[in-house]
Amino acid sequence: MSREETNARRVTFGEALRFWVKLGWISFGGPAGQITIMHRELVERRRWLSEERFLHALNYCMMLPGPEATQLAIYVGWLVHRTPGGVVAGAFFVIPSILVLLPLSYVYAEHGNTTFVTGLLNGFKPVVVALGAAAFLALYRLKLDVLWVVLAGGLLGLLKIYFFG
Numbered sequence: 001m002s003r004e005e006t007n008a009r010r011v012t013f014g015e016a017l018r019f020w021v022k023l024g025w026i027s028f029g030g031p032a033g034q035i036t037i038m039h040r041e042l043v044e045r046r047r048w049l050s051e052e053r054f055l056h057a058l059n060y061c062m063m064l065p066g067p068e069a070t071q072l073a074i075y076v077g078w079l080v081h082r083t084p085g086g087v088v089a090g091a092f093f094v095i096p097s098i099l100v101l102l103p104l105s106y107v108y109a110e111h112g113n114t115t116f117v118t119g120l121l122n123g124f125k126p127v128v129v130a131l132g133a134a135a136f137l138a139l140y141r142l143k144l145d146v147l148w149v150v151l152a153g154g155l156l157g158l159l160k161i162y163f164f165g
Contacts, residue, residue, distance in 0.1 A: 011048055011080050013088075019046070020077065020089045024096035026150045027069070034069035037146060042076060049076065070094060120161075127160060 019041065027034040035058065042048045049057070057079070061071040070093055077089025111117045131153045138144045138152070 011046075013081055013084070016077065016080055016085060017088055017092070020073070020092040021096075022147060023073070024092040024094070026146050027093070028097070031067060031069040035072060038069070038072060038076070040146075048080060053079075127157065131156065 023034075023037065023041070027037050039054060043051055043054045054076075057075050058068070058072055061068045061075055064071055070090065073093040074086045074090040078086035081088075107117065108121070112121075135149045135153060138149045139146060
């Protein structure tokens with residue numbers, strides 16, 4: 001049994017479940033951002049995988065057709081807890097996005113041609129750029145945890161809507 005396998009077995013299923021739930025809610029921004037978060041959390045911070053094992057897994061997932069970040073989450077979940085781990089990792093990597101996009105899609109489909117919704121969606125563009133720059137500074141200059149940065153962004157978005165429409 002390799003050192004890598006020994007370390008992977010020390011991760012409890014509950015710890016892994018909490019991680020995949022957290023990752024699902026904070027990993028917006030496309031595959032590059034999602035893979036970066038997984039690398040930082042799984043290799044550097046939690047040390048579930050070595051750098052070599054992570055890169056091997058990433059290369060394997062990039063060769064397959066389909067979304068690399070989702071495949072990487074499922075594969076790492078499988079490495080840590082076999083089939084139940086892969087199922088949980090894949091489900092909680094995708095479900096939060098569905099829960100966010102489904103209501104937004106409904107609002108756009110039903111009310112997208114109204115002035116209010118069109119203005120609201122157009123108003124997101126500069127806010128997203130500003131939040132992206134602020135998040136970059138908070139993560140890389142202030143070394144804040146990504147969860148706090150995401151929560152702060154959500155709070156700022158709610159305050160903007162509440163006070164400025």
